[in-house]
Amino acid sequence: MEPETVAPKASPAGERLLIHPDEALRIVVDAAVPLPPSRVAIPEACGLVLAEPVVADRGLPPFRRAMMDGFAVRVASAGRTLAVAGEVAAGEESALHVTEEACVEILTGAPCPPGTEAVVQKERVRMHGERASLPSAIERGENIAEPGSDCQAGRVVLGPGEPLTALGVAALASFGAASVLVVPRPRVAVVITGRELAGSGDAFCPARIRDANGPMLAALVRCVGLEPPRVLWAGDDAEAIGRALEEVGDRDIIIVSGGVSVGKYDLVPKALEARGADVVFHRVGQKPGKPLLFARSGRRLAFGLPGNPLACHFCFSRYVAAAVRGLEGKAAATSLRGEILEPVRPEADRTRFVPARAQWREEPPAGWRLRPLAGVSSADVFGSAGANAYVEVPPGSEEVAAGAELRFEWMPDVGPAPNPAVSAALASAVRQDEAG
Ligand code: AMP
Numbered sequence: 001m002e003p004e005t006v007a008p009k010a011s012p013a014g015e016r017l018l019i020h021p022d023e024a025l026r027i028v029v030d031a032a033v034p035l036p037p038s039r040v041a042i043p044e045a046c047g048l049v050l051a052e053p054v055v056a057d058r059g060l061p062p063f064r065r066a067m068m069d070g071f072a073v074r075v076a077s078a079g080r081t082l083a084v085a086g087e088v089a090a091g092e093e094s095a096l097h098v099t100e101e102a103c104v105e106i107l108t109g110a111p112c113p114p115g116t117e118a119v120v121q122k123e124r125v126r127m128h129g130e131r132a133s134l135p136s137a138i139e140r141g142e143n144i145a146e147p148g149s150d151c152q153a154g155r156v157v158l159g160p161g162e163p164l165t166a167l168g169v170a171a172l173a174s175f176g177a178a179s180v181l182v183v184p185r186p187r188v189a190v191v192i193t194g195r196e197l198a199g200s201g202d203a204f205c206p207a208r209i210r211d212a213n214g215p216m217l218a219a220l221v222r223c224v225g226l227e228p229p230r231v232l233w234a235g236d237d238a239e240a241i242g243r244a245l246e247e248v249g250d251r252d253i254i255i256v257s258g259g260v261s262v263g264k265y266d267l268v269p270k271a272l273e274a275r276g277a278d279v280v281f282h283r284v285g286q287k288p289g290k291p292l293l294f295a296r297s298g299r300r301l302a303f304g305l306p307g308n309p310l311a312c313h314f315c316f317s318r319y320v321a322a323a324v325r326g327l328e329g330k331a332a333a334t335s336l337r338g339e340i341l342e343p344v345r346p347e348a349d350r351t352r353f354v355p356a357r358a359q360w361r362e363e364p365p366a367g368w369r370l371r372p373l374a375g376v377s378s379a380d381v382f383g384s385a386g387a388n389a390y391v392e393v394p395p396g397s398e399e400v401a402a403g404a405e406l407r408f409e410w411m412p413d414v415g416p417a418p419n420p421a422v423s424a425a426l427a428s429a430v431r432q433d434e435a436g
């Protein structure tokens with residue numbers, strides 16, 4: 001499916017125009033349509049989106065099931081002392097019958113023998129040698145699960161489009177499914193450009209820096225639940241970049257690090273186009289991550305992320321993670337709103353995304369509080385360590401005052417949004433620790 005709006009390609013001077021970060025995100029989400037379904041064993045399907053309905057092949061329970069350890073009886077036997085005809089355990093079929101004169105000892109999960117009207121809990125029965133003394137009040141049907149009372153045969157238990165949970169896996173197993181059709185996880189490759197990068201095994205020369213993005217992107221890919229990506233190095237040489245792109249051409253998502261700006265060695269856009277990819281947008285009105293590039297070749301997606309590690313992290317968090325969700329058939333992550341604890345300076349003409357520590361506070365007014373952790377420069381990943389979110393600061397000329405409410409998005413590598421109750425409990429534990 002083609003994206004509805006194709007971003008403006010270039011200014012009259014030939015420079016690509018900036019597009020709004022919301023428009024960029026919308027284009028990525030529209031392009032990331034669910035991958036063709038595939039069949040996987042049910043334990044592997046947990047966390048993936050179902051591509052077929054799960055239908056109950058038989059009712060559950062499939063027979064009248066005892067829900068307690070006790071005695072299968074008729075209600076008219078209430079208050080009497082009876083012979084025990086025998087025992088039926090879970091998983092057993094028994095030829096025993098329950099009558100007014102004789103009850104049957106029964107264990108949880110066992111099928112009720114013919115004639116059973118109630119299962120009286122063991123704790124309510126007094127034994128006199130071999131005979132059982134029943135309580136005076138017995139309710140018809142007590143402690144019996146009727147066939148199909150959990151689920152009727154033929155019922156659709158889970159529909160296509162729903163992400164499968166471990167409980168869903170239990171349902172599938174109960175209905176006899178060994179495998180299920182799901183939207184698979186996308187397969188990702190990472191291509192690292194930059195001749196300034198020293199492999200950690202190479203001799204270190206002062207003009208070189210260590211590769212931060214390769215390990216970071218591999219970590220991010222795993223954090224969003226995917227298999228570890230293939231990581232290739234391509235220097236800053238058009239041919240090597242072309243070869244690397246060729247080698248990983250079968251991947252659903254290709255992430256290229258570096259080489260997407262306007263420098264002499266920024267060869268990624270041309271290398272992608274030379275391989276037949278359409279550059280959908282290049283340059284977004286945001287900081288960090290202005291040089292972000294998005295290209296597609298059929299349903300395969302490629303992202304050119306800026307080499308600056310913080311920009312690279314941000315662009316993955318906002319755009320690549322959204323593409324992963326789309327390809328997996330999952331709904332886009334929603335942004336939240338919170339109160340900033342320190343003033344932030346906007347950019348005049350671009351949206352700023354500031355790394356921040358988001359924390360839930362119970363104290364009124366309860367809500368998210370956001371402490372900006374911008375670091376000293378846009379390349380400073382260390383100043384931003386401890387951040388778990390990006391706060392969105394719309395373009396403007398005046399400082400946004402502390403106390404203002406702004407949108408923010410979770411970083412995908414901090415796991416699901418922290419549970420407010422857990423955050424509150426942790427905060428109170430820290431307070432007690434400090435007090436004591
Ligand atoms: P580029 O996007 O290639 O122009 O790179 C922008 C900045 O990020 C430059 O200072 C690069 O040296 C730096 N950089 C590029 N790739 C990496 C990387 N893999 N790890 C750490 N820094 C990088």
Ligand code: MG
Pocket residue numbers: 193194195236258259265307
């Ligand atoms: Mg570079």
